[in-house]
Amino acid sequence: MIKDKYYPQEIEKKWQKHWDETKLNKVYNDKEKEKYYILSMLPYPSGKLHMGHVRNYTISDVIARYKRMNGYNVLHPMGWDSFGLPAENAAIQHGANPKKWTLDNIAYMKQQLKSLGLMIDWDREVTTCLPEYYKWTQYFFIQMMKKGLAYKKEAAVNWCNNCATVLANEQVIDGKCWRCDGEVEKKYLSQWFLKITDYAQELLDDIEKLKGWPDSVKTMQKNWIDRSTGAILRFKVKEIEGLEVPVYTTRPDTAYGITYLVVAPEYKDIEKLTTPENKAAVEAYRQNARRMSEIERLSTERIKTGVPLGTHLINPLNGEEFPIWTADYALAEYGTGAVMAVPAHDERDFDFAKKYNLPIKIVIQNPDNPIDELKEAYTEKGVLVNSGDCNGIDNEKAKQIIIEKAEKGGFGEAKVQFRLRDWLISRQRYWGTPIPVVYCPKCGTVPVKEEDLPVLLPEDVDFSVKGMSPVATSETFKHTTCPVCGGPAERETDTMDTFMCSNWYFYRYTDARNQNAPFDKDILHYWAPIDQYVGGIEHAILHLLYSRFFTKALRDLGIINIDEPFKNLLTQGMVLKDGSKMSKSKGNTVDPDEIYANYGADTARLFILSDSPPNRDFDWTDAGVEGCYKFLNRLWRIYSEYQDIITLDYKLPDISSLSKQNNDLVRQVHMMIKKVSQDIANEFQFNTVISKYREFTNVIYDYLNNKKEFSEEDKQVYSYAVITFIKLFAPVLPHMSEELYEGLGGKDSVHKLEWPKYDEALAKTSTITLVVQINGKVKDKIEVDAELSKENLEKTALASEKIKELTTGKQVVKVITVPGKLVNIVVK
RNA sequence: GCCUUGGUGGCGGAAGUGGUAGACGCGUUGGACUUAAAAUCCAAUCAGGGUCAAACCUGGUGCCGGUUCAAGUCCGGCCCAAGGCACCA
Numbered sequence: 015m016i017k018d019k020y021y022p023q024e025i026e027k028k029w030q031k032h033w034d035e036t037k038l039n040k041v042y043n044d045k046e047k048e049k050y051y052i053l054s055m056l057p058y059p060s061g062k063l064h065m066g067h068v069r070n071y072t073i074s075d076v077i078a079r080y081k082r083m084n085g086y087n088v089l090h091p092m093g094w095d096s097f098g099l100p101a102e103n104a105a106i107q108h109g110a111n112p113k114k115w116t117l118d119n120i121a122y123m124k125q126q127l128k129s130l131g132l133m134i135d136w137d138r139e140v141t142t143c144l145p146e147y148y149k150w151t152q153y154f155f156i157q158m159m160k161k162g163l164a165y166k167k168e169a170a171v172n173w174c175n176n177c178a179t180v181l182a183n184e185q186v187i188d189g190k191c192w193r194c195d196g197e198v199e200k201k202y203l204s205q206w207f208l209k210i211t212d213y214a215q216e217l218l219d220d221i222e223k224l225k226g227w228p229d230s231v232k233t234m235q236k237n238w239i240d241r242s243t244g245a246i247l248r249f250k251v252k253e254i255e256g257l258e259v260p261v262y263t264t265r266p267d268t269a270y271g272i273t274y275l276v277v278a279p280e281y282k283d284i285e286k287l288t289t290p291e292n293k294a295a296v297e298a299y300r301q302n303a304r305r306m307s308e309i310e311r312l313s314t315e316r317i318k319t320g321v322p323l324g325t326h327l328i329n330p331l332n333g334e335e336f337p338i339w340t341a342d343y344a345l346a347e348y349g350t351g352a353v354m355a356v357p358a359h360d361e362r363d364f365d366f367a368k369k370y371n372l373p374i375k376i377v378i379q380n381p382d383n384p385i386d387e388l389k390e391a392y393t394e395k396g397v398l399v400n401s402g403d404c405n406g407i408d409n410e411k412a413k414q415i416i417i418e419k420a421e422k423g424g425f426g427e428a429k430v431q432f433r434l435r436d437w438l439i440s441r442q443r444y445w446g447t448p449i450p451v452v453y454c455p456k457c458g459t460v461p462v463k464e465e466d467l468p469v470l471l472p473e474d475v476d477f478s479v480k481g482m483s484p485v486a487t488s489e490t491f492k493h494t495t496c497p498v499c500g501g502p503a504e505r506e507t508d509t510m511d512t513f514m515c516s517n518w519y520f521y522r523y524t525d526a527r528n529q530n531a532p533f534d535k536d537i538l539h540y541w542a543p544i545d546q547y548v549g550g551i552e553h554a555i556l557h558l559l560y561s562r563f564f565t566k567a568l569r570d571l572g573i574i575n576i577d578e579p580f581k582n583l584l585t586q587g588m589v590l591k592d593g594s595k596m597s598k599s600k601g602n603t604v605d606p607d608e609i610y611a612n613y614g615a616d617t618a619r620l621f622i623l624s625d626s627p628p629n630r631d632f633d634w635t636d637a638g639v640e641g642c643y644k645f646l647n648r649l650w651r652i653y654s655e656y657q658d659i660i661t662l663d664y665k666l667p668d669i670s671s672l673s674k675q676n677n678d679l680v681r682q683v684h685m686m687i688k689k690v691s692q693d694i695a696n697e698f699q700f701n702t703v704i705s706k707y708r709e710f711t712n713v714i715y716d717y718l719n720n721k722k723e724f725s726e727e728d729k730q731v732y733s734y735a736v737i738t739f740i741k742l743f744a745p746v747l748p749h750m751s752e753e754l755y756e757g758l759g760g761k762d763s764v765h766k767l768e769w770p771k772y773d774e775a776l777a778k779t780s781t782i783t784l785v786v787q788i789n790g791k792v793k794d795k796i797e798v799d800a801e802l803s804k805e806n807l808e809k810t811a812l813a814s815e816k817i818k819e820l821t822t823g824k825q826v827v828k829v830i831t832v833p834g835k836l837v838n839i840v841v842k
Numbered sequence: 843g844c845c846u847u848g849g850u851g852g853c854g855g856a857a858g859u860g861g862u863a864g865a866c867g868c869g870u871u872g873g874a875c876u877u878a879a880a881a882u883c884c885a886a887u888c889a890g891g892g893u894c895a896a897a898c899c900u901g902g903u904g905c906c907g908g909u910u911c912a913a914g915u916c917c918g919g920c921c922c923a924a925g926g927c928a929c930c931a
Contacts, residue, residue: 230846230926237845237927244931263931276931318929343929353931362929433930554926624867625854630847631924633854637868645867648882692858702856705866712866719883785862790912792862830911832861840911 016657016757020650022614025753030128038763041089041135043524043537050086051541052078053520053580055549055557056093056140059119060100063126063606065589065596065622065634066550072619073586073628073698074548075132079745080694082133083769089541090133091523093140094120097148097512099177099193102445102484105477112445116143126606131615131748133765138526142515143445147522149468150532151515152450154564156461157571159451163209164439166459170280170346171438173201178480179442180205182511183435184238184556192556200280200304206449206508207436210563214239214432217562226546226582228629231554238555240433245417247354247426249275249327252335257286259327259338262349262431266420267412268356270401271377272329273367274336276320276353279303280346287338289324296321296340303342318343318366330425331416332402341366347435357391364391377401378409437560439511444475444484446509454496454503463497469505483507516557517564520544520579538574547580548628554585584698587631589622596634604634613643616747620646623700623746645708646750649743652714652736653754659724662759664733669776676731679717681779683735686710687772690742700746707743714739738770785836786811788820804831811837 033039054074057067071092078090094116101112120141127134140147158164172181176196180203185192210217218239221232244264251257259275277284279300288296299321320341328335343362344353357367357374367374374388378396385392398404398412407415420426440449448469450462462469472488479487486492486507496503518532524541525533549557558580565579588595591602609618621642626632653660669680689706693699714735721728737758744751744764755764778800784807786794794816798807808831811817817839824841831837 228847233846234926240927240930242930261931265931341929343931345930348930353929355931360931362931365929431930551925627855630855635854635868638854641868644881651882696858701854702866705856708866715883783862787861787912790861790910795862828911830861836861836912838861838911 016650016654016754018654020647020654020750022616022646022749023611026129026131026610026614026616026749029749029752030131033763034128036763038765039133039135040137041087041091043540044087045540047087048085049089049541050078050081050546051089051544052081052546053089053091053523053544053548055547055553056095056516056519057123058095058098058100059116059123061119061122063123065604065606068130068606068618069589069622069628069632070548070550070586071127071130071132072622073584073700074546075130075748076619076623076700076745077546077548077694077698078133079748079765080769082765083741083745083767085768088133089135089138089523091138091140091526092127092132092134092136093519093523094142095512095516095519096120096141096143097446097509097515099179099443099445102443102477105444113143116445129610129615130606130619133748138523140519140522140526142447142512142519145468145470146529147519148447148515150522151447151510151518152462152467152469153464153532154518154568154571154573155510155514156450156464156467157573158208158567159461161571163212163567164206165209166204166206168202168204169207169438170200171203171205172198173203174198177443180438180440182438182513184437184559185511199306205438205440206451206506206510207438208563208567210437210560211432211434213563213566214241214434215430216566217434217559218432220562220578223578224580224583227580228583228585231551231558231583231585234554235559238434238559242431242433244429244431245413245420245426246350246429247420249329249354249425251287251338252326252328253289254286254325257283259283259287259352260350260426261352261354262429263354264431265356265359265413266416266426267398267409268359268377269329269331269354269416270398270404271356271358271375272334272336272354273357273373273375274355275327275338276341276344276355276366277323277338278344278346278351279340279342281340281344281351284323284340287323287325292322292324296323299340306342318362318369320366320370330423331419337372339370348433349431358388359391359393361391361393364388375400437511437563439514440508441511442483443509444471444477446512447515448485449506449508449510451506452494452496452503453506454499454501456501457496457498457503460496460498466497471509483509485509513557513560517561518568520561521574532573535574539576542574543576543578544580546582546584548584548586550588551585558583584628586628587626589632589634591634593633609639613639614646614749616750617643617646619748620704620746624704625701627697627699627701629697645711646747648715649707649711650750650754652711652718653757656718656732656736657758659729660733660736660758661729662733662737664730664737666730666734667727672727672731675717675720676727677780679713679731679735681776682710682713683738684772684777685779686742687738687770688774688777691769691772704746707739707746710739740764741767741770782834784811786814786817787836787838788817789840790838793817793820800834804833807831807833807837811839 052074054070078088082088096116101116104110104115105112155164172186174181174191174196176194177191186198189198191198218241221235242264244262245266246260246262248258248260320339323338323340325338326335327338355363357363358376359378377398377400379399380396396409398407398409404412417428448471450469452460452462454460472491474488474490475484476487477484492504494503494505521533521538525537561579568574594600596603621639686706690703693703740751740755751764780800781797782800784796784798785792794814796814798810808829821841826839826841828840
């Protein structure tokens with residue numbers, strides 16, 4: 015029996031419990047079946063679910079359920095990206111235990127996810143902060159270290175004062191910390207890096223293979239990696255025998271126009287290059303550059319500054335001498351940290367030369383419009399002048415010629431340069447995966463033995479320390495023995511960037527409880543790569559680039575044999591309220607728990623999919639939720655009020671024998687199956703899928719309103735229509751569909767049923783509306799048989815009274831007929 | 843400055859390869875049911891003109907032009923918004 019009224023709270027709890035007990039969502043590694051791996055980005059357990067989560071997981075859940083009904087063995091797992099600073103801040107501010115704080119949050123949010131009715135096999139849950147997981151993060155680190163992919167070096171790094179830790183380049187947004195928005199400054203520290211730059215070219219090339227990724231994300235990654243081709247040129251220092259300054263340039267064609275050279279304030283040989291007279295000024299300039307925050311330094315508005323070092327270089331092409339300056343517009347980390355300045359043909363150099371009265375030498379001219387004096391840098395194409403034996407050569411050709419000269423003369427060569435830098439993974443924080451390394455006075459830096467993993471996070475730490483990792487306050491952790499010689503040694507006290515945990519978690523899901531390995535290779539290769547990944551655009555560079563890199567690194571370590579982790583990517587839009595992003599500070603958040611309590615999870619699921627396509631921003635409105643709830647009640651009634659005439663084992667009579675009304679209803683069912691299936695296949699356009707549910711509901715109401723009593727045929731056809739309908743909305747409304755199906759006498763779960771198929775011949779109406787145009791303007795609409803031939807369509811159109819009237823006295827030049835659609839009559 | 847994605851009623855948004863612009867919903871208005879309200883059901887709803895009411899006519903998808911029998915869709919040139927990158931030599 016189906017109850018008169020729809021009580022979502024009651025039925026949702028009932029079915030969630032039932033699914034748990036019957037293990038409906040248990041996933042088996044069944045290699046006989048075709049797999050489908052659908053993944054949502056795992057949440058950080060901040061405390062409570064927000065609407066962005068609800069949207070993300072509803073999208074992937076509907077896809078998962080749809081694929082399951084289509085016969086796939088579907089993996090749709092969930093886990094927790096549970097290391098990170100908020101847990102540690104809770105420890106510092108409220109004396110909480112980070113582990114307890116995190117696990118409590120996970121428990122709460124897990125219950126919230128269950129309340130949303132997600133189809134998840136919780137036996138595969140992954141929690142990145144637990145030793146059973148981070149053991150393998152450490153294991154991968156050691157493998158990378160052995161191959162030279164993880165290394166330690168002293169470098170100028172980004173330091174967030176607020177978070178008291180270093181950050182990766184990708185985590186500095188507009189000169190500020192990605193997490194706390196605090197100002198970032200430069201520090202010199204010895205830190206662990208991963209050699210992502212070894213993969214720069216492959217990461218760039220393979221973007222082409224990512225056919226199922228949005229262009230926006232691909233472009234962002236391309237720009238981030240940013241390959242450029244140019245040359246290295248080396249210049250001898252006039253005053254110091256044997257010392258050279260190399261530069262990287264994309265414009266070797268302008269090398270005859272060099273009038274000075276700039277090195278970054280952090281340039282390694284800067285002290286050697288500074289003459290005693292200039293020392294004081296240079297030192298002051300460097301101090302100042304060091305103090306300046308990233309924001310100030312990166313500002314393009316800023317007027318360029320610099321000071322001369324007092325030494326000179328010799329241009330091997332023409333023997334000219336030019337001075338060396340230091341200026342902070344040269345970046346220590348890019349190229350060689352030194353820039354050859356050609357003010358005539360580079361905007362920055364031009365500004366700088368103007369300010370300090372440095373010479374500007376034109377070496378490229380537009381042959382059609384040569385000029386003697388520049389008002390701004392000329393960066394366009396042209397022909398070389400003032401360039402010795404290169405004069406008259408096209409500047410594009412000159413690039414190659416000058417590189418060849420440099421190679422012959424031994425002062426340079428061609429070079430490909432990337433903007434991408436190595437990934438800094440050390441963090442001076444507690445709540446992260448310990449870097450499994452030991453420093454031995456005799457043996458140096460050595461990895462922990464694999465059999466000694468995991469290196470556990472210590473518990474006897476002091477969170478109140480400043481300027482160092484709390485891990486370093488644990489005496490029991492710090493002192494250890496060397497894995498090589500057994501002598502006394504110290505542990506690395508830095509932990510890893512949390513993005514280290516999240517760049518391989520999706521492989522762990524395939525074999526989450528494995529104690530002996532990160533995963534079984536056979537099982538992994540059954541499931542991987544991920545068929546569909548769903549998550550926020552904010553990870554376009556960070557997580558998605560790191561994960562791609564990690565997959566390639568694991569491949570080269572012989573651990574896996576795939577090149578790319580994610581075949582298809584769906585970046586879902588933000589959830590807005592009143593036109594802006596939901597946030598606590600704006601006070602426009604909506605609590606999922608409240609929505610569950612007032613309307614139920616099915617309403618929340620329906621609404622969050624209904625108004626916008628998944629990849630666009632979604633505007634949350636209270637009226638919209640209300641409207642969805644009303645719709646569910648309306649939907650409920652087509653079952654509850656007519657349950658007497660609905661039978662699960664209906665027998666659909668032969669279509670040609672049906673009454674017009676029943677024939678139409680059957681056709682409508684086929685049309686709906688077709689539309690819904692197509693819209694899901696076409697980039698998961700759930701908003702139009704839901705509009706089809708509503709249209710079909712309207713069709714059912716029309717049908718019912720025109721009936722006083724039901725014949726045997728009516729009962730069979732109605733049963734067929736509404737039972738097919740349940741299957742079509744089951745992925746979106748898992749609880750309601752289950753309850754209705756049970757109420758009609760269904761024995762097993764509705765979610766085990768097969769997705770309905772449609773018959774192309776039946777998925778169209780018997781008549782169509784023929785549009786008749788004159789000169790492209792609609793003038794008449796005629797109901798005609800759908801199968802009418804082209805000639806007959808034309809005849810029918812011309813026979814129309816209205817058309818006859820409008821064409822009298824005019825000459826019909828041409829008639830264009832589009833079968834099934836329209837006839838356009840061209841007249842003069 | 844460069845790159846990406848967008849711009850359609852009062853609002854969210856529909857319109858495979860060019861072929862009825864505005865599906866579906868929200869909102870609004872009217873009607874039915876009710877003592878009444880809520881809920882529900884039915885209907886209307888791009889703008890302007892026209893009519894007692896209709897029939898009907900005209901304009902309309904950011905702007906300007908083009909291709910075509912036919913343009914929201916294709917081409918050229920702009921404008922605006924959001925997001926990304928940005929002293930990368």
